[in-house]
Amino acid sequence: MLAETIAAVRPADPQALADARAHQDRLTKPRGSLGVLEEIAVRLAGAAGVTPPPMPEPAALAIFAADHGVYARGVSPWPQEVTVQMVANFLAGGAVANAFAAQAGASVTVVDVGVAADLPGAPDLVDRKVAYGTADMTQGPAMSADQVLQALEAGIGVARELVAKGARCLITGDMGIANTTASAALISVFTGKDPSEVTGRGTGVDDETYERKIGVVREALRVNALPGAFEAGEALRALAAVGGFEHAAIAGFILGGAAARVPVVLDGVIAGAAALVAAALAPASVDHCVAGHRSAEPGHAAALAHLGLRPLVDLELRLGEGTGGLLAHPTLCAAVRVMHEVATFDSAGVTEKSV
Numbered sequence: 001m002l003a004e005t006i007a008a009v010r011p012a013d014p015q016a017l018a019d020a021r022a023h024q025d026r027l028t029k030p031r032g033s034l035g036v037l038e039e040i041a042v043r044l045a046g047a048a049g050v051t052p053p054p055m056p057e058p059a060a061l062a063i064f065a066a067d068h069g070v071y072a073r074g075v076s077p078w079p080q081e082v083t084v085q086m087v088a089n090f091l092a093g094g095a096v097a098n099a100f101a102a103q104a105g106a107s108v109t110v111v112d113v114g115v116a117a118d119l120p121g122a123p124d125l126v127d128r129k130v131a132y133g134t135a136d137m138t139q140g141p142a143m144s145a146d147q148v149l150q151a152l153e154a155g156i157g158v159a160r161e162l163v164a165k166g167a168r169c170l171i172t173g174d175m176g177i178a179n180t181t182a183s184a185a186l187i188s189v190f191t192g193k194d195p196s197e198v199t200g201r202g203t204g205v206d207d208e209t210y211e212r213k214i215g216v217v218r219e220a221l222r223v224n225a226l227p228g229a230f231e232a233g234e235a236l237r238a239l240a241a242v243g244g245f246e247h248a249a250i251a252g253f254i255l256g257g258a259a260a261r262v263p264v265v266l267d268g269v270i271a272g273a274a275a276l277v278a279a280a281l282a283p284a285s286v287d288h289c290v291a292g293h294r295s296a297e298p299g300h301a302a303a304l305a306h307l308g309l310r311p312l313v314d315l316e317l318r319l320g321e322g323t324g325g326l327l328a329h330p331t332l333c334a335a336v337r338v339m340h341e342v343a344t345f346d347s348a349g350v351t352e353k354s355v
């Protein structure tokens with residue numbers, strides 16, 4: 001399933017890109033006056049292979065939840081059971097992601113890929129549990145090669161099912177106490193940046209914990225023989241060594257969306273780390289991604305710069321769950337609607353500029 005999905009990911013279509021740029025310049029507005037929105041609409045045309053691109057709606061948010069062995073190293077101020085408690089909250093409709101999804105008209109799918117507890121009596125939960133949390137990445141690989149594949153394929157499967165049910169935009173979401181530590185480690189590996197540059201305060205650690213967290217990331221990279229310079233072709237090993245089940249599942253979700261030519265809106269630092277993995281496996285998958293927002297985590301900006309993606313929203317969010325991606329969705333829709341509905345200079349009889 002993974003190999004087949006990777007093989008199906010196509011880069012942006014050059015003709016659709018050229019047509020979209022030309023179309024933007026015929027619309028009744030000064031050339032370039034919609035700034036980044038023009039680039040985004042052109043990008044979606046290239047990804048879809050047609051101009052104008054389909055409206056990216058309805059949108060579907062998938063929240064991938066998992067726990068992390070590295071939690072034992074004291075890298076998060078929150079109890080680990082918050083992961084499973086928030087999963088219950090998503091299912092009950094009580095989280096910020098639910099409120100933002102209602103605002104954006106997006107469906108919410110909650111997927112257990114590795115929560116360290118059971119959720120009895122939760123019929124709406126998509127159960128793709130690989131294990132009860134990863135192993136501690138400072139003791140060896142967080143996941144086995146088999147587990148990584150299982151989580152990646154869970155993400156691909158969820159993307160396929162949502163597209164089959166009619167979703168025309170996929171939004172990534174995550175939940176997992178301690179997952180900003182794993183994200184920092186992945187981003188350090190894939191961008192070559194030092195752990196001190198890409199590790200952040202996550203849910204809000206104090207100075208002492210923050211210093212320990214950087215040390216933990218450094219230790220995980222050393223123990224797993226993942227120095228700064230990353231060898232191409234080692235993406236799956238790196239993911240297994242220092243990633244989480246939700247990172248693997250989100251990477252699969254991105255690949256699944258890209259293979260189906262349905263745009264994927266990335267949320268925060270966890271999605272950024274997962275997108276680096278997806279890009280290493282299938283470089284053209286980046287053409288199908290839109291950076292929903294820029295999280296306050298420093299590693300996120302590093303990941304987006306490496307991917308060449310510009311975030312649509314920058315509001316100092318650091319929540320996760322898909323909240324930043326959901327906030328970006330109406331802007332994405334507006335950018336594409338312009339391509340469908342705005343008159344051209346010819347059709348509206350508006351005179352073009354003279355010089």
Ligand SMILES: O=C(O)c1ccc[n+]([C@@H]2O[C@H](COP(=O)([O-])O)[C@@H](O)[C@H]2O)c1
Pocket residue numbers: 075076077078174175176177178179180181201202203204267268269270295296297300317318319320321
């Ligand atoms: O999306 C982000 O950029 C983001 C930044 C900081 C924290 N989070 C969320 O907070 C949790 C991880 O934080 P931590 O401090 O336990 O590593 C996890 O559930 C994430 O969804 C998410």
Ligand SMILES: Cc1cc2nc[nH]c2cc1C
Pocket residue numbers: 078082086174175176203319320321
């Ligand atoms: C309450 C809470 C909600 C979250 N949502 C995503 N990560 C989270 C972390 C905490 C602690």
